[in-house]
Amino acid sequence: MxxxxxxxxxxxxxxxxxxxxxxxxxxxxxxxxxxxxxxxxxxxxxxxxxxxxxxxxxxxxxxxxxxxxxxxxxxxxxxxxxxxxxxxxxxxxxxxxxxxxxxxxxxxxxxxxxxxxxxxxxxxxxxxxxxxxxxxxxxxxxxxxxxxxxxxxxxxxxxxxxxxxxxxxxxxxxxxxxxxxxxxxxxxxxxxxxxxxxxxxxxxxxxxxxxxxxxxxxxxxxxxxxxxxxxxxxxxxxxxxxxxxxxxxxxxxxxxxxNAQKLKALEVEKLKFEADIKKAFPEAVIVGEGAKRLAGTTLIGYPGIHGQAVQIELESHDIFVTTSAACTDNQPETSKVLKAMGVNDQIGRGVIRISLSYSHGEKEYSAMASALKAAYTKLRKIQSF
Amino acid sequence: MxxxxxxxxxxxxxxxxxxxxxxxxxxxxxxxxxxxxxxxxxxxxxxxxxxxxxxxxxxxxxxxxxxxxxxxxxxxxxxxxxxxxxxxxxxxxxxxxxxxxxxxxxxxxxxxxxxxxxxxxxxxxxxxxxxxxxxxxxxxxxxxxxxxxxxxxxxxxxxxxxxxxxxxxxxxxxxxxxxxxxxxxxxxxxxxxxxxxxxxxxxxxxxxxxxxxxxxxxxxxxxxxxxxxxxxxxxxxxxxxxxxxxxxxxxxxxxxxxNAQKLKALEVEKLKFEADIKKAFPEAVIVGEGAKRLAGTTLIGYPGIHGQAVQIELESHDIFVTTSAACTDNQPETSKVLKAMGVNDQIGRGVIRISLSYSHGEKEYSAMASALKAAYTKLRKIQSF
Missing domain, CATH: 3.40.640.10 (Type I PLP-dependent aspartate aminotransferase-like (Major domain))
Structure with a gap:
């Protein structure tokens, strides 16, 4: 898990x-x-x-x-x-x-x-x-x-x-x-x-x-x-x-x-993971990518693929993520935060949030990369919106 | 304990x-x-x-x-x-x-x-x-x-x-x-x-x-x-x-x-304990005695013996009680509640609160009766106020 x-x-x-x-x-x-x-x-x-x-x-x-x-x-x-x-x-x-x-x-x-x-x-x-x-x-x-x-x-x-x-x-x-x-x-x-x-x-x-x-x-x-x-x-x-x-x-x-010094390594692994996904799926969007972000956080969307669908696919691989914030992710809509950032619904409804801690690294990101690639490959054939 | x-x-x-x-x-x-x-x-x-x-x-x-x-x-x-x-x-x-x-x-x-x-x-x-x-x-x-x-x-x-x-x-x-x-x-x-x-x-x-x-x-x-x-x-x-x-x-x-039915037995044991203490020390006062009280609560004072002294004596027997309310018992004064009830300082500064739960009974009250009698016997020789 x-x-x-x-x-x-x-x-x-x-x-x-x-x-x-x-x-x-x-x-x-x-x-x-x-x-x-x-x-x-x-x-x-x-x-x-x-x-x-x-x-x-x-x-x-x-x-x-x-x-x-x-x-x-x-x-x-x-x-x-x-x-x-x-x-x-x-x-x-x-x-x-x-x-x-x-x-x-x-x-x-x-x-x-x-x-x-x-x-x-x-x-x-x-x-x-x-x-x-x-x-x-x-x-x-x-x-x-x-x-x-x-x-x-x-x-x-x-x-x-x-x-x-x-x-x-x-x-x-x-x-x-x-x-x-x-x-x-x-x-x-x-x-x-x-x-x-x-x-x-x-x-x-x-x-x-x-x-x-x-x-x-x-x-x-x-x-x-x-x-x-x-x-x-x-x-x-x-x-x-x-x-x-x-x-x-x-x-x-x-x-x-x-363990705060481990954050640096976590961030390196995260950036590798994000690059890996974007290489495989250039259409994928990492929200907030241009700004300095928390070491273990990635908010990623694929146009037209619903975030909840991705979340369920990942869960079938025993990987637990959310769509936007935990408190509001029962709403299948673009979050208010993303709307305020000008993120369109194609991405906004499609994001999942991956957030790890300083106890994680290459192993988790590698497994998630495989699972996320499989999810995008499967779901883009049956885009839900 | x-x-x-x-x-x-x-x-x-x-x-x-x-x-x-x-x-x-x-x-x-x-x-x-x-x-x-x-x-x-x-x-x-x-x-x-x-x-x-x-x-x-x-x-x-x-x-x-x-x-x-x-x-x-x-x-x-x-x-x-x-x-x-x-x-x-x-x-x-x-x-x-x-x-x-x-x-x-x-x-x-x-x-x-x-x-x-x-x-x-x-x-x-x-x-x-x-x-x-x-x-x-x-x-x-x-x-x-x-x-x-x-x-x-x-x-x-x-x-x-x-x-x-x-x-x-x-x-x-x-x-x-x-x-x-x-x-x-x-x-x-x-x-x-x-x-x-x-x-x-x-x-x-x-x-x-x-x-x-x-x-x-x-x-x-x-x-x-x-x-x-x-x-x-x-x-x-x-x-x-x-x-x-x-x-x-x-x-x-x-x-x-x-376990609520156990409260009745707890109360019976408490009343026996109180009667026992009052028989041995008729000067002792049980505050609120005339009213219906919680099954496991006794607030008891002996005129002129300080509550904190009794509490310490009991603790030497591995019995843990307080003087009045937990939140205020660092104050060696008659509590506001007791003052409002008209309890004088002779008793008010001398009370200890014994409060047990439905999981207790005769065994605990019997041990406390011995310890409290010993405490009163010892302390009334050296009354602190």
Whole structure:
């Protein structure tokens, strides 16, 4: 089996599984906020995990707030910024290629809280145009509550100019959130060097337990609770901590840090795979090809061949991919992200997303190349649209 | 070892551990929202769990929305009700004995959103006075946005008249939320029969994985997202589902349902234990003794002996208890809940909370009685205050 949907979710990492097998035989289960020694051990464990993760992410431990994952993190950050924004700051700048949680959250603030949305321009690779952001910031001086533009796209893997965007926003005194869900654990990232005000992470994208994650906040006092509680996470995220998730997050983050150098080799193999397919099928299109992308992500389409058909063919070879984003791929239509990039339906309805991790390489790409070639050869005889 | 802090958190149940050990050897990890067969299996698994839980809770599957636990559930319900409340409905009725998440959340709505809080009266056992709620509802006709009064108290275990309160609120056309965190999994509960509009559950209180939980909503369209996302949980709670947590929740809820008849025996043993202690130490006070309480909860104090000292003595016998609520027991003061009940500091600073589950009985209570007697005998010679 080749699981090639890491942008959707990662299977539990091997070291995480090994850890959990041992962990299940312990008696270390309690409310980390109680006073007895089991709780105190758990509580110290959480703080140790926070240090390990801070080291891996490039921030201070007290800039990390554990939660249930990126959707909560994004909702929390938006709430913190927008619920307290000055009355005169009613503009939010975003992009047309965000993960659906962003437009869905912003639609609420637009419809219910009187904010106005403005979008930056992107090029044909789905790469955000810095000049466009600068123009919007200049045109709306003093009126912008927040800029929210992702760090790496979940469908194409295109890595956005988040450092430059952070610089620009800082110059303009505007809060900048960049959705780092697809970058952390899949690409080089250092919070402090990035200049970001906020970042988010979902544990399940890295092979930690589902339901775990965190936000990173440059200036923690700016955070206000979305999930109320007691003193957990310094009063800024209530709820008994998902300590098992946090423990596995630390393992996964450390595993990624220790293996980050493998990303280069992964990318080399991916580019060979893409060249191989394009050589065999010159009509195939790799979306976002012209931009820097995540090492293990390929979004590829063949004109007139339906993505779901390709996905099913690959699955018959025990290869698991998706069509565009996991969250929306039940829709047999060109995704909104691709539409915004100007990708036509011939390609847009035909794409599959292949996403691997740093633990993969030549072996997986070679098997996928064979299977994908067989799929295209078979399906182009019976083009579905 | 006797772990007696089930009101704080439950260790993973044995069937949950056994399930997870097997589960860790599978390849069933993916984003449940993707289109390939692994995801579809996970997605069907989630729906199967929803059915199992609905059966155990006494509701329809589509009334359940999975989340990270009760703190999120409560924040979500408050957001859903209060963000959409009519402009003229600015009163919230609550009680002085709620878990800290409730007053902390309400403080936000009071300070930032213009709501006014009113509190019902309680008796010396911390039992909510229905007449007081009725009076408040009558005095504030048409102005009450929500009533939020818990179903069972986390410190004393006192079970509140939530069915009567639900009836009253329905008669007055007022939304009623009852914090069921301590009741579900520890006492008899049926959502439909209860008449509640909303209920919440935290998986870790039942021996499921941390970071899991759900809300139950009588009329789901009343819910509006707190955590934004895609189509997960019918668009009402975003974020890739904590599917491992959900799977263990179903196991834990079923285990509780299958064993609910054991609660009666647990209560009998608890009452024997309490009688035994009071016979040996007539000065000891069991807080909330006059009211119906959760089968496995005892909050007991000895005048002038500090709760933390007792807790430490018991821990030297490998017995793990807390002083009042897990979330606040680092404070060596009488808890707010006990203060509201009129418990004086002589007792209030001296209480320990013993909370067991349906898997316990005579053996644990007998060992705890010996240890607690030894602790009181030792400590009353050196009373700390």
């Amino acid at each position: 080749i699981y090639a949907d890491y942008n959707g979710s990662s299977p539990l990492l091997t070291p995480v599984r090994e850890y959990l097998k041992k962990r299940l035989n312990t008696d270390l289960y309690a409310n980390p906020n109680a006073i007895h020694s089991i709780s105190q051990k758990l509580s110290r464990g959480i703080e140790k995990c926070r240090e390990v993760i801070a080291e891996a992410v490039g921030c201070y431990p007290d800039q990390i707030f554990f939660n249930s994952g990126s959707s909560e993190g994004i909702s929390h950050i938006f709430h913190s910024i927008l619920d307290q924004a000055d009355a005169g700051k009613k503009i939010i700048i975003t992009s047309p290629i965000e993960h659906s949680v962003i437009p869905n959250a912003l639609a609420y603030y637009e419809a219910k809280k009187g904010f106005t949305l403005k979008q930056v321009e992107i090029d044909k690779d789905g790469f955000v145009q810095i000049a466009s952001l600068e123009k919007l910031l200049n045109e709306n001086k003093g009126k912008v509550a927040m800029v929210t533009i992702m760090a790496a796209n979940n469908e194409t893997g295109v890595i956005q100019p988040y450092v430059e965007m952070a610089n620009l926003c800082r110059t303009h005194g505007v809060e900048f959130f960049s959705d780092t869900t697809q970058l952390i654990g899949k690409g080089e990232f250092n919070f402090e060097k990035s200049g970001l005000d906020y970042a988010v992470c979902s544990g399940h994208k890295l092979g930690a337990l589902s339901g775990s994650g965190f936000v990173v906040v440059k200036e923690p006092p700016k955070l206000s609770p979305l999930v109320f509680g007691s003193t957990q996470e310094r009063g800024l995220r209530g709820g008994t901590q998902h300590y098992l998730g946090i423990e596995t997050l630390a393992i996964a983050m450390k595993d990624f840090s220790d | 006797i772990y007696a802090d089930y009101n704080g958190s439950s260790p993973l149940l044995t069937p949950v551990r056994e399930y997870l050990k097997k589960r860790l050897n599978t390849d069933l990890y993916a984003n449940p929202n993707a289109i390939h067969s692994i995801s579809q299996k996970l997605s069907r698994g989630i729906e199967k769990c929803r059915e199992v839980i609905a059966e155990a809770v006494g509701c329809y599957p589509d009334q359940i929305f999975f989340n990270s636990g009760s703190s999120e559930g409560i924040s979500h319900i408050f957001h859903s009700i209060l963000d959409q409340a009519d402009a003229g409905k600015k009163i919230i009725i609550t009680s002085p004995i709620e878990h800290s998440v409730i007053p902390n959340a309400l403080a936000y709505y009071e300070a930032k959103k213009g709501f006014t809080l009113k509190q019902v009266e309680i008796d010396k056992d911390g039992f909510v006075q229905i007449a007081s709620l009725e009076k408040l509802l009558n005095e504030n006709k048409g102005k009450v946005a929500m009533v939020t009064i818990m179903a069972a108290n986390n410190e004393t275990g006192v079970i509140q008249p939530y069915v009567e309160m639900a009836n009253l609120c329905r008669t007055h056309g007022v939304e009623f939320f009852s914090d069921t965190t301590q009741l579900i999994g520890k006492g008899e509960f049926n959502f439909e029969k209860s008449g509640l509009d909303y209920a919440v559950c935290s998986g870790h209180k039942l021996g499921a994985l941390s970071g899991s939980g759900f809300v139950v909503v009588k009329e789901p369209p009343k819910l509006s997202p707190l955590v934004f996302g895609s189509t997960q949980e019918r668009g009402l709670r975003g974020g890739t589902q904590h599917y491992l947590g959900i799977e263990t929740l179903a196991i834990a809820m079923k285990d509780f349902s299958d």
